[in-house]
Amino acid sequence: MAETKQVIVKVKRQTGPKEAARWEEFSLKWRPSMNVIICLRDIAENPVTRDGKKTTPISYDSNCLEEICGSCAMLINGKARMACSALVDKLEQPIRVEPMSKFPLVRDLTVDRQFMFESLKRVKAWIPIDGHVQSWRRAACVARNSGKRLSAFELHYLRKLPGGLPASK
Amino acid sequence: MPRDIATRAIHRIVYQEKLGVDGQPAVFLDVTHIPRETLDRKLEGILEIYEKFCGVDPREEPMKVFPAMHYTMGGIWVNAEDQATSVAGIYAAGECEYQYHGANRLGANSLVSCIFGGGLAGTATVKYSKSLEKGAESTASGVFDLEKKRQQEKNQKLISQDGTENPITIWRELGDVMTEHVTVTRINKNLEMADGKIRTLQERYKKINLSDRTKWSNQTLNFARELENMIVLARVITRGALARNESRGAHYKPDFPDRDDANWLKTTRAKWVNNDVQLTYEPVDISLIKPRPRRYDAAK
Numbered sequence: 001m002a003e004t005k006q007v008i009v010k011v012k013r014q015t016g017p018k019e020a021a022r023w024e025e026f027s028l029k030w031r032p033s034m035n036v037i038i039c040l041r042d043i044a045e046n047p048v049t050r051d052g053k054k055t056t057p058i059s060y061d062s063n064c065l066e067e068i069c070g071s072c073a074m075l076i077n078g079k080a081r082m083a084c085s086a087l088v089d090k091l092e093q094p095i096r097v098e099p100m101s102k103f104p105l106v107r108d109l110t111v112d113r114q115f116m117f118e119s120l121k122r123v124k125a126w127i128p129i130d131g132h133v134q135s136w137r138r139a140a141c142v143a144r145n146s147g148k149r150l151s152a153f154e155l156h157y158l159r160k161l162p163g164g165l166p167a168s169k
Numbered sequence: 170m171p172r173d174i175a176t177r178a179i180h181r182i183v184y185q186e187k188l189g190v191d192g193q194p195a196v197f198l199d200v201t202h203i204p205r206e207t208l209d210r211k212l213e214g215i216l217e218i219y220e221k222f223c224g225v226d227p228r229e230e231p232m233k234v235f236p237a238m239h240y241t242m243g244g245i246w247v248n249a250e251d252q253a254t255s256v257a258g259i260y261a262a263g264e265c266e267y268q269y270h271g272a273n274r275l276g277a278n279s280l281v282s283c284i285f286g287g288g289l290a291g292t293a294t295v296k297y298s299k300s301l302e303k304g305a306e307s308t309a310s311g312v313f314d315l316e317k318k319r320q321q322e323k324n325q326k327l328i329s330q331d332g333t334e335n336p337i338t339i340w341r342e343l344g345d346v347m348t349e350h351v352t353v354t355r356i357n358k359n360l361e362m363a364d365g366k367i368r369t370l371q372e373r374y375k376k377i378n379l380s381d382r383t384k385w386s387n388q389t390l391n392f393a394r395e396l397e398n399m400i401v402l403a404r405v406i407t408r409g410a411l412a413r414n415e416s417r418g419a420h421y422k423p424d425f426p427d428r429d430d431a432n433w434l435k436t437t438r439a440k441w442v443n444n445d446v447q448l449t450y451e452p453v454d455i456s457l458i459k460p461r462p463r464r465y466d467a468a469k
Contacts (some may be wrong), residue, residue, distance in 0.1 A: 001274035015383065032193075033223050035252075044342075044380075044389065045335055046335070047380045056380055056381040056383065057379075057380055057388065057389045059388050067221065085221055085222060086257075087222075087223075089224055090224060107385060107386035110386055110388075125227070152292055156291065
């Protein structure tokens, strides 16, 4: 019967960046549409290993749970992917779960991704939306140059934009 | 089919008639009779999401669906002028605050609260901080020490207590009772029962055990702190719903199916006093647009 089907998950654990790593194995009750995040949550609800030892809930990051934010990325059966869309039924068991190896480890599956965000800032990895900000700025400059008094709201945003506050005539 | 009507029908099938698929809160949404090419042209993105997270091709097998909460129309009280909360110096903007949506959010109106509210709150914050005669650096350190100590004691208590309750279990039960009784269909006796259940969870929360006494990256501690607030918020929502004997927007009571502007054209305001919910009401500004009945069967 499906009710008694078990899912075996092996998690690489490390209590801190300087501690030694170890593996823990868990046996969880199978449910339909189960993914790796659900496994980690089930472990947090009953943090006991397969051989009956009490342990701590596993530290991991997650947020949107719809494969957009990327915060639940980890190594699953050796492959870096997002845990929210890693379906248990499509994975070979025991499912091996490890932290991503290219980032400094914080604890268990949590890694410090700060340098990635810094790199994104360095290459300005975003798109100005439809030139909206620039066209708004141009319109505000024209208005100001023709003697119109801008609101505190407009002035505030103009100061923040590239180029800053345009000189008034 | 308007989504509130479809949603109530699903809710009834699952909770009143207990006919959810495999006993789970789900019903089938079947599109398999529509040709694959049509589906891929019209719904490809949505069907792909389903396939990705459920591992089943919805072009071949019916989808299991259930209404999900994805937005809160209520939130932190702020004033209409500059988004200031009732705590001096703290401003709120976006989905976390209560303005704009009333009993139902119109599509795309969440952007209003983000962009307009954010613009107001941003400028107000600058203005407020410039108006202060002294800043944090000239505040007596005792003020900060006191709060730091309070928070540390709270954390220490949660980490060290040897309770019998698991925070995830309480969270799951809270979600179940809220989904069944305090979402799309609200019945007073069920709301009272739900409030009772939430109060029990509040008691059980006092006996939680984090299963983790470490202080480094202890996510269960964060979760437990959030859970405490979730329970308070759940009580606020339940009690507000219980008091409002009418149907309005997303708030639907089968025992009071009509909108009652004479008694309920007002916003619920909740305050947490002595570990309990205190409700008061504030008027709704209808000076620009007069309320009219919402009808699906007539042209606007």
